[in-house]
Amino acid sequence: MRDVTAPPRTNALDNAASFDAKADNVFARISQRYDQLCDVFSLGIHRLWKRRIASKIVQSPGAVVFDAASGTGDIPLRIRRLLSRWPHEEKIIVASDICPEMLAIARRRIAGGEPSLTIEEHDAHDLRAVASNSIDIYSISFGMKICRREQVLAEAFRVLKPGGVFFCLEAARITVAPLHALYLAYMDWCLPIIAWVATGGDRSAYNYLLKGVHEFPDQQTFAGELRQAGFESVGFENLTLGIVAIHEGVKPRSL
Numbered sequence: 054m055r056d057v058t059a060p061p062r063t064n065a066l067d068n069a070a071s072f073d074a075k076a077d078n079v080f081a082r083i084s085q086r087y088d089q090l091c092d093v094f095s096l097g098i099h100r101l102w103k104r105r106i107a108s109k110i111v112q113s114p115g116a117v118v119f120d121a122a123s124g125t126g127d128i129p130l131r132i133r134r135l136l137s138r139w140p141h142e143e144k145i146i147v148a149s150d151i152c153p154e155m156l157a158i159a160r161r162r163i164a165g166g167e168p169s170l171t172i173e174e175h176d177a178h179d180l181r182a183v184a185s186n187s188i189d190i191y192s193i194s195f196g197m198k199i200c201r202r203e204q205v206l207a208e209a210f211r212v213l214k215p216g217g218v219f220f221c222l223e224a225a226r227i228t229v230a231p232l233h234a235l236y237l238a239y240m241d242w243c244l245p246i247i248a249w250v251a252t253g254g255d256r257s258a259y260n261y262l263l264k265g266v267h268e269f270p271d272q273q274t275f276a277g278e279l280r281q282a283g284f285e286s287v288g289f290e291n292l293t294l295g296i297v298a299i300h301e302g303v304k305p306r307s308l
């Protein structure tokens with residue numbers, strides 16, 4: 054993991070994709086196809102990225118794991134699969150999302166496994182039903198770019214126990230600028246065509262993805278936002294040259 058020392062370059066803690074879950078139920082519309090779309094949009098590589106964040110979560114100490122914007126439950130399921138492979142401390146895993154249709158699929162997928170997994174409907178901007186200082190590990194994967202970051206980070210910070218760890222898997226910037234430009238060109242030109250076919254012409258599904266990928270801050274800037282939210286020991290790991298990154302931060306033990 055890289056050490057992060059540079060100061061934040063911006064104070065704009067926006068919703069990169071300008072998405073509002075209450076105004077567009079795109080995830081309800083595509084819920085049945087969501088898992089296949091992940092494979093199509095990322096050429097299957099999202100599986101490696103998700104495996105990596107799940108393994109970081111499993112290796113972090115603490116019993117209570119809260120995954121926000123869980124969608125169809127991929128991250129919680131991967132955590133559970135990893136835990137089942139070796140002796141582990143008891144973990145309680147909560148999968149949460151704002152979209153009941155996505156959670157319905159998560160519920161079907163998780164049925165019957167160990168350790169138990171709980172499904173809860175929550176807006177990541179407002180976790181009022183989750184007690185302050187109650188979570189050991191908070192994670193969010195591919196949800197941050199469609200949320201107001203400042204609010205989500207504030208809620209994550211509130212619900213984490215002192216010493217609790219925050220993880221975020223999200224779009225980032227390829228560290229070699231010409232390669233990033235090439236990647237964006239691929240996204241701009243090819244993705245809409247592939248996605249048009251894969252979604253049956255549902256533009257929202259890929260418009261938000263494209264806008265989020267363009268507008269989400271670079272790794273250093275987002276790391277600065279984590280520090281602004283109060284996290285310490287902030288760092289990130291680039292995956293696939295920086296197409297995505299996993300950021301992490303710790304809520305200080307003494308506030």
Ligand SMILES: C[S@@+](CC[C@H](N)C(=O)[O-])C[C@H]1O[C@@H](n2cnc3c(N)ncnc32)[C@H](O)[C@@H]1O
Nearest residue numbers: 074080122123124150151152176177194195196
């Ligand atoms: C791109 S999917 C990611 C799903 C899953 N984490 C994964 O990596 O496959 C984004 C998810 O965020 C959810 N979402 C959008 N806005 C949200 C909000 N304000 N609070 C909680 N979840 C939200 C959507 O319903 C959707 O399931």
